[in-house]
Amino acid sequence: MSQTQTWEKLEGNEGTLTINVPAKEFDKALDEAFKKVSKDVQVPGFRKGKLPRQMFEQRFGVESLYQDALDVILPHAYGKAVEETGINPVDQPEVEVEKIEKGEDLVLKMTVTVEPEVKLGDYKGLEAEKVDTDVTDADVDEQIEAMVAQYADLVVKEEGEVVEGDIVNLDFEGLLNDEPFEGGKAEGHELEIGSGQFIPGFEEQLIGLKTGDEKDLDITFPEEYHAEELAGKPVVFKVKINEIKQKETPEFNDAFVKEELEGFDADTAEGVRESIKKDLEAEKKEEADFKMKESLVSQAADNAEIDVPEAMVSTEQDRMLQEFEQRLSQQGLNLELYEQLTGQGADAMREQMKEDALKRVRTGLTLSAIAEAEGITVDESDVDNEINKLAEQFNMPTEDIKKVLGDLSVLKADVMNQKAIDFLVENQK
Incomplete structure (x- = not known):
């Protein structure tokens, strides 16, 4: 007699899978469980692992082997039952042992969550919004500007104010309630204005300053800031502008292409x-x-x-x-x-x-x-x-x-x- 199983679908995505494992197979699992457990059993008068099965059951009871026997038989029995019933589980089953006794069939009842049934709606004749795929001159110009910007030189701005895109060398110190806080101070730090490297409000308040200018920046840290002691808190950053550099980008022409874009698939x-x-x-x-x-x-x-x-x-x-x-x-x-x-x-x-x-x-x-x-x-x-x-x-x-x-x-x-x-x-x- 071989293993048998029944599947009963319940409401929602759950069902009951009942598995009947023949006594012969369960007894084999008990034998394997005994071999495993007896290796670690020490009884006076017997060497470890040499205790006879009958004496083991008299002393400890056959019930002491049940859990290990279940561990042996469950994976195979469950896998076979799933294959035979054709269900598609999506989670580990909840296992209930209905009947377990040496020399008798083992009966398991499992609550199994299975893949849900899909009731299809309309899927033919659907309409997707048309997406514009035209490439404009402005699109090409934007790409070229980004490419040329990689070859830009940084030149010290002797005169003039900080504008977006400038690289500013500055000293700063942050104060919370007039006291310096950890990680809020630096000297000679270089910051690209508009990069979003600093918290909101910092870079924006540097625009318009000149080399040598000092200013107190009123900043409020974001509520979700990772440092809890600063999150959502108003602080003051004392800053000094040491130097302003601006990017000078080369002109995009044939000479630039030949000098800088060697290996490109075009030479003009x-x-x-x-x-x-x-x-x-x-x-x-x-x-x-x-x-x-x-x-x-x-x-x-x-x-x-x-x-x-x-x-x-x-x-x-x-x-x-x-x-x-x-x-x-x-x-x-x-x-x-x-x-x-x-x-x-x-x-x-x-x-x-x-x-x-x-x-x-x-x-x-x-x-x-x-x-x-x-x-x-x-x-x-x-x-x-x-x-x-x-x-x-x-x-x-x-x-x-x-x-x-x-x-x-x-x-x-x-x-x-x-x-x-x-x-x-x-x-x-």
């Missing part, structure tokens, strides 16, 4: 303009395509009726926090250091991510439902094509990509979602 100013325009056009079209798809997916998800389990949102929050940690590590930071710098810990970040996490879950469920409704499938060639793209993108052999990915189920789900999105695009107004 007009050629560079055309190249930048083409790049901007490609970027705008890509951005418009992304926004169009995002709009269609968002509409389809909003039109669907889904009772999203809290467990799925929590799992997505964990995933988003992990993604954020990975981005921090690429910058040489970690969550602990980030919290010291910003005053924002992991719990606060998870809470901020909750709304986006819910949106992600709703989107994924909607796309899966659309794929099922439209008979969209993913075959081996689809997966191979995606792996080949990744191999080309990261300049790695396909076998190495497969090793990095390991389980391909996530990749398959991504491909399925993309096919569902393509369906929305093909069937929009």
Whole structure:
């Protein structure tokens, strides 16, 4: 006799999974539990690990093996039951032991939260707002100005006032209730006006000052400032302007292109303009395509009726926090250091991510439902094509990509979602 199981759907996203494990299998689990436990049992007259099973049960009772036997049998029994019933759990089950006795069938009753049913609304014939993809001369000029600014020289401003964009060398000291506070003093600090490096109000009050000027700046720290003793507090910064430097940018012409832009795919100013325009056009079209798809997916998800389990949102929050940690590590930071710098810990970040996490879950469920409704499938060639793209993108052999990915189920789900999105695009107004 083999294991049997029944699934009873309850209200919402929960159901009861009842598993009957044959006595023979349960007895095997008891044997494994005894082997594990007996290694550490010391009884006078017997070497450790050599106590006979019968004597162990007489002394400690067979019930002392039940929990370890459950630990042995539960993962396999639960996995098999899930596969046999075809349910899709989204959280760890609550396990209740209905019957447990040596020589008898083991009966387990589990409360399981499963993936919710999706009642699709309108998803065909949706309409996405048209995004302007035209590139103007002003767009190109802005890019050129930013590029040329990288080659600017800093020149001391002998006369004149501080204006936005200047680099100011200054001394400052902050006072809270006429007393200096920690971290509020510096000498010879260089600050670009308009960079937003300092708290709001500081840089703005330096505009109009001249070299040698001194001034008291009245500043109020933001309420959310990471240093609690300063958050929301009014302070005075005593500042002195030591030196003002201004940026002198070179003229954008053929000579500049030949001297500074060696290796660029154009050797004249007009050629560079055309190249930048083409790049901007490609970027705008890509951005418009992304926004169009995002709009269609968002509409389809909003039109669907889904009772999203809290467990799925929590799992997505964990995933988003992990993604954020990975981005921090690429910058040489970690969550602990980030919290010291910003005053924002992991719990606060998870809470901020909750709304986006819910949106992600709703989107994924909607796309899966659309794929099922439209008979969209993913075959081996689809997966191979995606792996080949990744191999080309990261300049790695396909076998190495497969090793990095390991389980391909996530990749398959991504491909399925993309096919569902393509369906929305093909069937929009």
